[in-house]
Amino acid sequence: MKKIVFLVLLSSVLAFHAQAQKFGYVDMEYITSKMPEYQKAVREMDQFSERWAKEIQEKFVEIDRLQRTYMAEEVLLTDELKRKRQNEIKEKELEAREYNDRVFGMDGMMFEKKKELMKPVMERVQRSLEKVCDQRRLDFLFDKSSGIVLVYTNPKHDYTDYVMEDLGIETKPAAAASAVPSDPTSTNPINQNSITKKPK
Known part of the structure; x- marks a missing residue:
């Protein structure tokens, strides 16, 4: 009986603490897709990857050429020359x-290059995330685009726009902006920020 009472009390305490904490989430994939410096880093990484992949491919093309040449000339070679050619190919x-x-x-040149190119960008994003968490008094902030499975997300807990605003990224979708009719006779223009900013 005492064990049951203890478990009930423990559950109540944990529930109380969970209620006292404030949670939120952002879409990191969406945020970084709108960052020119992130996209520039990705393009540079692709260029390095393509260049290195081409160099490796050229090495294997040369190996294939040596193997074909060896097979064509094998019957004419002495045992010593055969061994020499085989060792060269190996x-x-x-x-x-x-x-x-x-x-x-793992920890290769591509990994190091990615760290080098992405570090300044991700440090800037991290500073912005911490700033938004501090301003909005969040205890936890999840990334909905990561491997974390969120079966339901209430839009009022989405802080993506706040992070993008802090980073200086336009949060207003282009399609939504063009959909708003321009009325020159209107004396009360629509505040676009109020459309895209999620109420807290």
Whole structure:
């Protein structure tokens, strides 16, 4: 009986603390898609990736050429020349695999380049997230575009626009802006911020 009472009390305390905490979420994928510096970093990463992939492909094309040449000339070669050609091909294969691992492996050149290009952008986003959490008194802020499964999200807890505003990103959708009719006789123009900003 005492155990049941303890569990009920514990549940009540946890429920009370959960109610006292303020939660929110943002769509990081949407935010970064609107950041020119993020898109620039992605383009630069793609350029490095393509260049390195081309270099690796060229290495394997050369290996394939050496193998075909060896097979065509094998019957004319002495045992010593055969061994020499085979060793040359094996060395080239090992070199190509090692270079591939050095570029695209864990903690490889591509990983380091991504860190280098993305760090300033993500640090800026992080500062903005912390600022919004502080201003809105949030205890937890989730990223709805990450692997976290959110089966339901109330739009009033969406702080994406606040983060975008702090980053200086236009939050007004272009389609919505063009859909608003311009009435030159109107004396009370519509405040676009009131359309896109989610009430708190």
